[in-house]
Amino acid sequence: MSEYATSISTTAERLAVTSAAGAAPGKEWVIVSRGLKREYDMGGEIVRALRGVDLAIRRNEYVAIMGPSGSGKSTLMNLIGCLDTPNAGEYWLNGTLVSEMSDDQLARVRNKEIGFVFQTFNLLPRASALQNVELPLVYAGMSADERKRRAMEALDKVQLAQRVHHRPNELSGGQRQRVAIARALVNSPSILLADEPTGNLDSQTSEEIMRVFEDLARQGQTVVMVTHEPDIAAHARRVVVLRDGVIASDETREQFIERVGLTHSSH
Numbered sequence: 001m002s003e004y005a006t007s008i009s010t011t012a013e014r015l016a017v018t019s020a021a022g023a024a025p026g027k028e029w030v031i032v033s034r035g036l037k038r039e040y041d042m043g044g045e046i047v048r049a050l051r052g053v054d055l056a057i058r059r060n061e062y063v064a065i066m067g068p069s070g071s072g073k074s075t076l077m078n079l080i081g082c083l084d085t086p087n088a089g090e091y092w093l094n095g096t097l098v099s100e101m102s103d104d105q106l107a108r109v110r111n112k113e114i115g116f117v118f119q120t121f122n123l124l125p126r127a128s129a130l131q132n133v134e135l136p137l138v139y140a141g142m143s144a145d146e147r148k149r150r151a152m153e154a155l156d157k158v159q160l161a162q163r164v165h166h167r168p169n170e171l172s173g174g175q176r177q178r179v180a181i182a183r184a185l186v187n188s189p190s191i192l193l194a195d196e197p198t199g200n201l202d203s204q205t206s207e208e209i210m211r212v213f214e215d216l217a218r219q220g221q222t223v224v225m226v227t228h229e230p231d232i233a234a235h236a237r238r239v240v241v242l243r244d245g246v247i248a249s250d251e252t253r254e255q256f257i258e259r260v261g262l263t264h265s266s267h
């Protein structure tokens with residue numbers, strides 16, 4: 001617990017980092033955005049999905065991003081994951097300005113630094129759990145033995161070592177999501193990003209998946225998770241609420257639970 005307490009940066013520290021426009025943040029900051037904007041031009045009508053997001057996340061933090069539908073959560077996750085480009089603002093990933101990265105650097109970052117987990121699992125239906133988890137390593141040009149060793153290790157981390165030869169349709173929803181988490185982890189990314197990872201799961205299975213995230217966070221994995229459920233968000237150490245494309249609140253789990261009045265016994 002005390003380890004988490006010290007790894008959660010104070011508001012003052014974050015403010016200092018996000019307001020220092022143009023300056024490279026220190027290495028302990030995995031994610032720093034300053035005035036990040038994303039607009040979509042829908043045939044003349046401009047949709048302002050993000051209207052200036054200042055966000056600083058340190059290594060080892062476990063952050064939930066909450067907010068109503070359309071508030072910009074997925075848009076922000078796609079920018080953080082380097083899958084999309086902002087219209088304005090700065091995004092620094094591990095101390096490097098993403099807008100100045102070459103295509104090669106970006107491809108490397110997407111494959112090695114970011115692990116993505118989606119609501120719909122996105123597994124290959126004809127491939128086994130093991131083959132699904134090995135996939136990101138195939139692009140890295142690694143030997144078959146080494147791939148298998150690393151994939152088994154990742155599957156072990158999500159307690160799925162007993163089901164490695166099952167295909168997705170031979171696994172439960174929770175097990176499928178574990179495979180997806182193992183796949184996201186197999187390259188030891190500096191950030192694990194999850195967009196509504198429990199959106200397709202019942203509440204008991206959701207709790208199970210939250211225990212996996214909890215374990216990973218405890219082992220030092222930086223986790224950013226999107227959810228619109230307060231119960232799920234309350235598993236993270238810090239809760240950021242987006243509203244209409246800007247950050248409406250940024251609190252510790254305790255402050256968040258207190259404010260929204262959650263009374264869940266496991267929190």
Ligand SMILES: Nc1ncnc2c1ncn2[C@@H]1O[C@H](COP(=O)(O)OP(=O)(O)OP(=O)(O)O)[C@@H](O)[C@H]1O
Pocket residue numbers: 040042047048049067068069070071072073074075076228
């Ligand atoms: N590719 C796109 N083209 C045009 N508008 C888009 C696009 N993607 C998102 N938007 C708009 O941007 C806003 C933010 O969308 P986003 O998907 O980030 O919301 P969200 O918070 O993830 O919502 P949800 O909880 O429903 O997933 C919405 O108004 C949406 O309609």
Ligand SMILES: [Mg+2]
Pocket residue numbers: 073074075
């Ligand atoms: Mg979304």
